[in-house]
Amino acid sequence: MSRHRWMMGSRGARLWMLLWILNIVYSTNKVRASSLSALRVPPAQLSTPTFALKVLGEPKDDMRSFLLALAAHEQREANASAAHSAIIVFNYVEPKRKRAFLTALARLPERSVHRPYVLMLLGFNMDEECFVHASSMRFEKLCKTARELLYDRGDFLFANFDLGDTFLLDDNNPLRGVTIPPPGYRSLPPFDPDAPTRYFLTFRGIRNLGYYNSSRVREHLARAFAGWNDDRIQIWIDKSRFRLGARGAPPYDELFNSSFSLTAHGHGRWTFRFSEIVMACSIPVYLADGITLPFDQLVDWSKCSFLIPEREAENATQLLAHLPNDEHIVRAMRHCICEINAQYFATPEKRVDGFLKSILVETKRTRSR
Ligand SMILES: *[C@@H]1O[C@H](CO)[C@@H](O)[C@H](O)[C@H]1NC(C)=O
Ligand SMILES: *[C@@H]1O[C@H](CO)[C@@H](O)[C@H](O)[C@H]1NC(C)=O
Ligand SMILES: *[C@@H]1O[C@H](CO)[C@@H](O)[C@H](O)[C@H]1NC(C)=O
Ligand SMILES: *[C@@H]1O[C@H](CO)[C@@H](O)[C@H](O)[C@H]1NC(C)=O
Numbered sequence: 001m002s003r004h005r006w007m008m009g010s011r012g013a014r015l016w017m018l019l020w021i022l023n024i025v026y027s028t029n030k031v032r033a034s035s036l037s038a039l040r041v042p043p044a045q046l047s048t049p050t051f052a053l054k055v056l057g058e059p060k061d062d063m064r065s066f067l068l069a070l071a072a073h074e075q076r077e078a079n080a081s082a083a084h085s086a087i088i089v090f091n092y093v094e095p096k097r098k099r100a101f102l103t104a105l106a107r108l109p110e111r112s113v114h115r116p117y118v119l120m121l122l123g124f125n126m127d128e129e130c131f132v133h134a135s136s137m138r139f140e141k142l143c144k145t146a147r148e149l150l151y152d153r154g155d156f157l158f159a160n161f162d163l164g165d166t167f168l169l170d171d172n173n174p175l176r177g178v179t180i181p182p183p184g185y186r187s188l189p190p191f192d193p194d195a196p197t198r199y200f201l202t203f204r205g206i207r208n209l210g211y212y213n214s215s216r217v218r219e220h221l222a223r224a225f226a227g228w229n230d231d232r233i234q235i236w237i238d239k240s241r242f243r244l245g246a247r248g249a250p251p252y253d254e255l256f257n258s259s260f261s262l263t264a265h266g267h268g269r270w271t272f273r274f275s276e277i278v279m280a281c282s283i284p285v286y287l288a289d290g291i292t293l294p295f296d297q298l299v300d301w302s303k304c305s306f307l308i309p310e311r312e313a314e315n316a317t318q319l320l321a322h323l324p325n326d327e328h329i330v331r332a333m334r335h336c337i338c339e340i341n342a343q344y345f346a347t348p349e350k351r352v353d354g355f356l357k358s359i360l361v362e363t364k365r366t367r368s369r
Contacts, residue, residue, distance in 0.1 A: 036332040038303040041361075043343055046298070048353065049084035049360045050075045051118075057091035062184030063122070069348035075356065085359055086111065087159075089120040098126075102145050113154040113366055118177065118359055120159040124166055127212045131169040150175055157362060159355065162270040163292040168214035171290025178358040181294040181345055185275035190341060191257050193281045193334035200232040201285070201323065202255040203262035205273065207237050215265035217287050217310040224316040233320075235262070256280035259330045260323055264288065265310060278345050281338040283330070285323065287313050295344055295354045297361035304336035 053076055059067050067089065070076075077083040093101045101124070111117055126146050129139040150156070150166065151173070158177035160166075166175065191197070207218050222237040236249045255261070261282040263273045269288035277284045284305040286293070293301045301307070312319050324330060344354035 036303055036336040038300045038336050038340055039343065040298055040300050043298075043357075046357045047360065048075050048356045049363075050077050050082075051085045051087050051356065051359075052077050052080035052083040053087050053089070054080075055089045055091070057089075059089070059091050060122075060183075063091070065348040066180070066183060066351055069352045070355070073352055073356070084115050085118050085157075085363070086116075087118045087120065089122070090124065091122055093121075093124045098124075098129075098146075099142060102142070102149060105149050106145075111155040114363055116155045116157045116363060116366075118157045118159050120180075121166065122160065125168070125211070126166050127169050127214070130167060132212055154366070157359065161294075162268065162288075162290075164290045165268055165270065168211055168268060174290065174292045176362070178355060178362060179292045179294045179296060180355055181278070181351055182270050182272050182275045184272045185279060186253065188253060188256055188276055188280045190279060190281045190338055193331060193338050197257050197259045197282075198232075199234055199255065199258035200230075201260045201262060201320070202234045202258040203264065204234075204236045204249065204252055204255055205238070205264065205266060205271070207239050208266040210265055210269075211267050215269075215288070215310060217265045217313050220310075220313040221262075221264055221287070224314055224319070228316055234258075256282050258282050259334070260285050260306075262287065264313065265291075275345065278337055278341050281334050281341060283333045283337060295358045297358040297365075298344065298354060299340055304333040304340075 051073075053071060055067060055071075070087070080086045090101070105119070108117060126143060129146070130143040133139045134143070146166075150158070156176075158175040159180055160175070160177070161180060161182045163174035163177055163179055164171065167173065203221065205218060207222060209216055209219065218237055221235060225233070225235040228235065234250060234255060256276060257280075259282065261273070261277040261280070262285045263271045263277060264286075265288040269291040271288075274284060274286070274294075284301075286305065286307050287310050289310050291307070293299070293305070293307075306322055308319065308322050312322070324333075344350050
């Protein structure tokens, strides 16, 4: 057989060649599935910027550990003009003080867009002014001022548990900045991602409607799963806070021994539950149109979580069709969530580290725009 003939191949050789290529493709996929990572950049390659910090108002209990870790951070500087960013935490803006608050924001002296303010605006909502009473002259100007300040000032970045939290009736225009992991979580030991789970999908929450009618997804979920008969799927939606001990429901913590955990738009889009899901190494399934996910600058959540349109909650079969059943895929995704937790969620210090690194990545994005 000449060398030439061998290269061209007989039918058998071509078949062998095809099998060999298929084998490579198959084993590469296997490797990929078991080493799925959502970290966009190896954390060691990311530096932590310097920052100055001002905390206004009394922090709620659940924010205290994060703010203490931030205040104690070695990159904190006393001199705001020398620091990379000026972080200002606004713990709560009383509704009747919105106008004064916006005036104060407008008076902040300009900083460079490369060394911005990071405004942590917790509990500041403008839905009434901008949507509910949008036709009222009284609110028109206030809404316009807010929009200009929040969207147009190049030296402002924002930090929140959902960057759209100020406008629950607008799912398409989150503020620019960094999403931080929800506070107030129950401390859960991570469930071993290689061990079998008790449940496939779980949810436990109160049947809250979205503020200003921004969502009815929990109501739809309750209806879609009513009478659903599968022990591996536990969807518990209580009518009121007082029934959280509903008879028959598994203990809250045990629900996270689940391949997937739902979290759904309640009063607002973000939930305390999201942090608990990640800390338990369960795969998050978010039903909250317009939600922004934590540390998006560092984490590619599409690798190991699901963001499903709220309308899909109207049909349980349709919702479940989004979730993979393959044990290898589930395990790889749970490992991927465990890694995010270990890197950026597990302690207040790690959350602060993720926050500061995200700020730096976000400012670099600004620079390259
Ligand atoms: C703060 O930093 C700026 C810029 O680096 C510098 O010009 C200024 O002197 C510093 N102020 C104080 C009080 O150290
Ligand atoms: C999770 O559930 C599995 C299956 O029921 C059980 O074997 C395992 O012990 C549970 N894990 C924990 C940490 O409770
Ligand atoms: C919310 O919607 C319901 C009907 O779906 C309506 O009766 C109610 O007035 C609305 N509430 C607000 C605050 O708009
Ligand atoms: C839910 O979706 C499935 C699959 O698309 C469909 O067969 C079923 O009729 C739907 N159920 C309802 C109640 O709409």
